[in-house]
Amino acid sequence: MPAHEPETLLNNILAEIRSATTTLDQRDAATRSRLSNLESAVNDLLKARHRPGGGGDGFGDIDGRASALELLRQKFFSTTTKHDASMPPPSFSEAQIDEAKLAIAGIRTLMHSTSIDQLPHDQRKALSAFSFGSQGYILAPEMSQTILSCLEDPGDITGLMNNINISGPSIKFMVDNEVWDVAAWACDSSCFANNPTQQIGSGLGELEIKPESLRYIVCATRDLLEDSQVNLETWMLDKVARAFRTQLNAAVIGGDGFGKPMGILNPAAGIPICETAEGTAPGTFTWQDLIALRWQIPLNFQDGGAYIMNAATWSLCSTMSDTNGRPIMVAAPSQAAPFLLGGSPVVINNLMPNVEPGATPVIYGNWRQCYTIVSRRAVTMLADPYSGGWCTLFRFDLRAGGGVTCANAARLMRIR
DSSP states (O other), rough: OOOOOOHHHHHHHHHHHHHHHHHHHHHHHHHHHHHHHHHHHHHHHHHHHTHHHOOSBBBSSSHHHHHHHHHHHHHHHHOOOOOOOTSSOOOOOOHHHHHHHHHHHHHHHTTSSSSSGGSSHHHHHHHHEEEEETEEOOOOOOOOOOOOOOOOOOOOOGSSSSSEEESSEEEEEEEEHHHHHOOGGGGGGGGSSOOOOOEEEEEEEEEEEEOOOEEEEEEEHHHHHHHHOOHHHHHHHHHHHHHHHHHHHHHHHHOOOSSSSOTTTGGGOOEEEEEEOOTTTTTTHHHHHHHHHHTSSGGGGGGTOOEEEEEHHHHHHHTBTTTTOOSSOOOOOOOSSSSTTTTTEEEEEETSSSSSSTOOOOOOOOOOHHEEEEEEEEEEEEEESSHHHHHEEEEEEEEEEEEEEEEGEEHHHHOO
């Protein structure tokens, strides 16, 4: 055998060993990747099913920070026998929070294991810091991502109105103020059917509606934005929508027209007012007054009409009875909802006034014809992390306006 052959054979063997090792490493990497993907899929499934510890709209927080803080608070108060309300709340370092996260992960791993020896070393070490007795561990409460809200919503009537989008600083309508005589039969006139009148168009007027700016600012600390475990964006946008909706509805109902839309209850809007009947007791109204209010509107505006009142006024309407105590407002089986009055829908908005002498608590009208809301720009947001110091200011803004475009299409009922 030549002298170089043993060396060549050894090199071939080493190359085969390296090749086999590389192949095994690649297979191990592929196996670890598949196991990681499987673990991620299982975690996503648990989150989607709202299992404890899962994310989404159910219970649990994604990175476990909130649960870790609660676990640290429970450990602190379990070892502190005396609590002083004047003392500041406990604060924890990032190292303690990371240890609490490992302890929570260890508890969850222990639930799927037969022995604590199967846990990773770092999780076992973290569990020892939160042990309770010889066999127990302190558990952290699950954190919900749902923000409970019991705030009152006064109602929205802007959907009843005529809504249009504009691209300029204002919009102008031509208003027909001319009332001409009717045509005449040939035997009743000599030359002209109705005699010459003024030039057509000379009685036309103009109505201009300008959009105004409506602004809202949300101040949020960076700690809240960084550490929040709830869907803070959706909650904040809901607050913004509620603020804009409430302010716009208040302007549509009672705005004075200066820097805001003209309201339907404002005397300057020109909507005719109908008094309650002389036989109606002072400070109240009857169902006959409500029906009579509707038919004060010309017939060409009757289609699509609706009443607007607050909940207290509607409660008086729905509890009215005859002289024998029988209820008058009885919903027919074919009616989709009880909020109907003489076949016309009733829209509840708690920004309307209550039933008092001199007040106008009920209004009826064809709102598509009566009122127009113009939108120049939808809601925009500008994030300002500089002006508010340690707070981030979210500046929201929209441009909208409104005004009465046909006062004859509605009537107000005033209480004597």
